[in-house]
Amino acid sequence: MRVILFVLALCLVAATAVRAADPLPSWNETAPKKSIIAFVQRVTKEGSPEFVPAAERIAVFDNDGTLWSEQPMYFQLFFAIDRVKTLAPMHPEWKDKQPFKAVLEDDLKTVLAGGEHALLDIVMATHAGNTTDEFSQTVKEWLATAKHPKTGRPFTDMVYQPMLELLAYLRANDFKTYIVSGGGIEFMRPWSESVYGIPPEQVIGSSIKTKLEIRDGTPVLVRLPEINFIDDKAGKPVGINQHIGRRPIAAFGNSDGDHQMLQWTTAGSGARFALLVHHTDAEREWAYDRSSSIGRLDKALDEAQEKGWTVIDMKRDWKLIFPFEKNN
Amino acid sequence: MRVILFVLALCLVAATAVRAADPLPSWNETAPKKSIIAFVQRVTKEGSPEFVPAAERIAVFDNDGTLWSEQPMYFQLFFAIDRVKTLAPMHPEWKDKQPFKAVLEDDLKTVLAGGEHALLDIVMATHAGNTTDEFSQTVKEWLATAKHPKTGRPFTDMVYQPMLELLAYLRANDFKTYIVSGGGIEFMRPWSESVYGIPPEQVIGSSIKTKLEIRDGTPVLVRLPEINFIDDKAGKPVGINQHIGRRPIAAFGNSDGDHQMLQWTTAGSGARFALLVHHTDAEREWAYDRSSSIGRLDKALDEAQEKGWTVIDMKRDWKLIFPFEKNN
Numbered sequence: 174m175r176v177i178l179f180v181l182a183l184c185l186v187a188a189t190a191v192r193a194a195d196p197l198p199s200w201n202e203t204a205p206k207k208s209i210i211a212f213v214q215r216v217t218k219e220g221s222p223e224f225v226p227a228a229e230r231i232a233v234f235d236n237d238g239t240l241w242s243e244q245p246m247y248f249q250l251f252f253a254i255d256r257v258k259t260l261a262p263m264h265p266e267w268k269d270k271q272p273f274k275a276v277l278e279d280d281l282k283t284v285l286a287g288g289e290h291a292l293l294d295i296v297m298a299t300h301a302g303n304t305t306d307e308f309s310q311t312v313k314e315w316l317a318t319a320k321h322p323k324t325g326r327p328f329t330d331m332v333y334q335p336m337l338e339l340l341a342y343l344r345a346n347d348f349k350t351y352i353v354s355g356g357g358i359e360f361m362r363p364w365s366e367s368v369y370g371i372p373p374e375q376v377i378g379s380s381i382k383t384k385l386e387i388r389d390g391t392p393v394l395v396r397l398p399e400i401n402f403i404d405d406k407a408g409k410p411v412g413i414n415q416h417i418g419r420r421p422i423a424a425f426g427n428s429d430g431d432h433q434m435l436q437w438t439t440a441g442s443g444a445r446f447a448l449l450v451h452h453t454d455a456e457r458e459w460a461y462d463r464s465s466s467i468g469r470l471d472k473a474l475d476e477a478q479e480k481g482w483t484v485i486d487m488k489r490d491w492k493l494i495f496p497f498e499k500n501n
Numbered sequence: 502m503r504v505i506l507f508v509l510a511l512c513l514v515a516a517t518a519v520r521a522a523d524p525l526p527s528w529n530e531t532a533p534k535k536s537i538i539a540f541v542q543r544v545t546k547e548g549s550p551e552f553v554p555a556a557e558r559i560a561v562f563d564n565d566g567t568l569w570s571e572q573p574m575y576f577q578l579f580f581a582i583d584r585v586k587t588l589a590p591m592h593p594e595w596k597d598k599q600p601f602k603a604v605l606e607d608d609l610k611t612v613l614a615g616g617e618h619a620l621l622d623i624v625m626a627t628h629a630g631n632t633t634d635e636f637s638q639t640v641k642e643w644l645a646t647a648k649h650p651k652t653g654r655p656f657t658d659m660v661y662q663p664m665l666e667l668l669a670y671l672r673a674n675d676f677k678t679y680i681v682s683g684g685g686i687e688f689m690r691p692w693s694e695s696v697y698g699i700p701p702e703q704v705i706g707s708s709i710k711t712k713l714e715i716r717d718g719t720p721v722l723v724r725l726p727e728i729n730f731i732d733d734k735a736g737k738p739v740g741i742n743q744h745i746g747r748r749p750i751a752a753f754g755n756s757d758g759d760h761q762m763l764q765w766t767t768a769g770s771g772a773r774f775a776l777l778v779h780h781t782d783a784e785r786e787w788a789y790d791r792s793s794s795i796g797r798l799d800k801a802l803d804e805a806q807e808k809g810w811t812v813i814d815m816k817r818d819w820k821l822i823f824p825f826e827k828n829n
Contacts, residue, residue, distance in 0.1 A: 228700055305742055349702075362746045372556060373746030374677075383742060385735040385761060392765050394742050401743075407713040414633055414711060414722050415729075416744060418690045418701030433713055437720050 196342040223444040227347035236354035238427040256299035301398035355405035410437035432473035454488040524670040551772040555675035564682035566755040584627035629726035683733035738765035760801035782816040
């Protein structure tokens with residue numbers, strides 16, 4: 174009897190250990206989880222023909238729609254709109270000037286109808302003119318109080334729990350994890366380390382120009398209302414090369430904006446991994462793909478099917494979407 | 502007697518251990534070595550008021566004249582000149598066109614008299630038009646055979662042994678070491694890891710634009726004859742912010758081109774370290790400063806004296822200059 178109890182106890186301990194050792198507990202036991210783990214095992218097994226030295230284990234992640242949500246619009250746009258409202262008293266002319274007039278009247282339809290040009294006006298008016306240190310502080314203060322219109326949660330709560338686990342799993346296997354986003358590099362850096370464990374030097378994004386100035390005897394970097402780099406589509410491989418100087422072996426995205434990044438990554442020799450997050454869960458998150466104006470996933474989805482890239486079906490493959498669901 | 506021998510042996514072992522533990526054996530026991538070690542101890546001692554978490558221990562190094570020599574001219578210029586000669590058969594027009602004519606006639610005086618414009622023509626003709634992978638290969642092949650005109654040694658032999666020790670010492674204390682150079686980022690990356698232990702993603706430099714193209718169904722990055730960024734003088738803090746996104750706590754340079762980098766680094770709060778390499782050794786290396794056209798050190802030297810930055814007197818402070826002296 175005591176022997177049987179002992180064996181049972183051992184089994185329990187073993188089962189617990191197996192559960193505890195699961196690096197991706199919020200992932201269902203479907204194809205994507207298996208393909209991720211198989212890839213990591215292939216490139217980390219010394220002596221295997223597909224072994225990759227730790228220094229070359231570079232993994233790149235899009236941010237909007239891949240690491241956190243991007244609906245009903247990119248979160249950085251909520252920031253820009255809030256900044257227009259905050260700065261409006263210093264700009265009385267905005268009351269009669271588009272696209273600012275529409276922003277102040279909460280008329281998002283008119284703002285978005287203004288297209289890229291309107292958005293650029295808003296970004297320049299709200300992201301430039303300050304120093305890099307001031308801008309970083311403004312982003313942090315905004316994130317501390319702003320709430321997502323649908324969930325009522327801070328925006329940094331709306332990151333994907335399965336992707337947080339994936340980032341940690343890759344780093345535990347000596348991968349260096351990078352963000353490669355169309356969003357603003359200086360908008361992401363103030364919180365990427367605390368939220369994703371990704372330090373500022375591993376964040377690549379779009380940027381405006383900066384200029385060194387001496388103010389009160391102290392050097393500061395002033396943000397200029399002039400585009401420096403757009404880190405989207407064909408810009409992503411350019412940004413990766415500029416910042417990292419070597420080709421990633423794994424790339425994670427969710428839209429056609431990530432298409433060239435996945436092509437660039439998989440065109441290298443040796444083992445490569447490409448993954449797309451397909452937003453299929455209208456209940457727990459959002460469902461959109463080929464016809465969405467935000468995060469459109471069309472051509473990249475076709476190529477994923479053709480090339481056998483891993484596609485995450487959020488509804489099918491993820492047990493949890495957001496970390497806060499754990500407490501529900 | 503046996504006791505005395507035993508004690509003597511113990512002393513020998515202890516002396517060897519002390520020598521082995523010296524992280525900077527090629528440095529004389531003068532002020533710079535002491536100030537470096539004191540700084541590292543201050544920022545790494547947990548609980549000390551000047552403690553800096555490992556993630557924020559960023560150290561930036563200029564390359565030309567700080568990590569390797571830069572006389573009689575920047576080594577990248579030797580590369581460019583050799584490339585002009587190699588490519589000349591494909592450019593018969595160069596025989597009659599300056600500055601190429603002067604290069605082909607080994608008339609460096611005329612080349613340099615052409616100033617920045619002539620150098621830019623040479624750089625664009627020799628650094629652009631290929632893919633990033635091709636350029637990297639070209640640099641590696643050149644370094645494998647090219648020799649310095651004075652020492653007859655490969656250029657990568659002409660790195661400073663004391664600085665190699667300093668890089669290793671900082672990394673052993675969890676610093677992240679970066680190159681921040683006016684030289685070409687893609688010229689340094691192919692060899693920075695093997696020579697300095699600095700991976701490509703920690704190299705910042707000047708760059709030309711690149712563009713994603715599909716060639717034979719494969720994406721490649723093509724190097725365009727157009728300046729993207731000049732990482733010199735006031736550009737260095739801009740480059741540091743763009744790539745690292747946080748302020749270094751230690752900066753190492755040798756010329757006025759590094760002046761703003763040292764100012765930017767030391768303007769941060771908490772413990773900061775700034776160091777200049779002063780080329781004072783005409784016998785073992787070169788002696789030059791305020792009036793040199795290459796690596797001019799004038800205003801930064803004044804500020805170093807004013808602010809108490811550490812200045813290395815190569816002749817006085819370094820036991821060895823180059824690694825190959827160890828075998829002489």
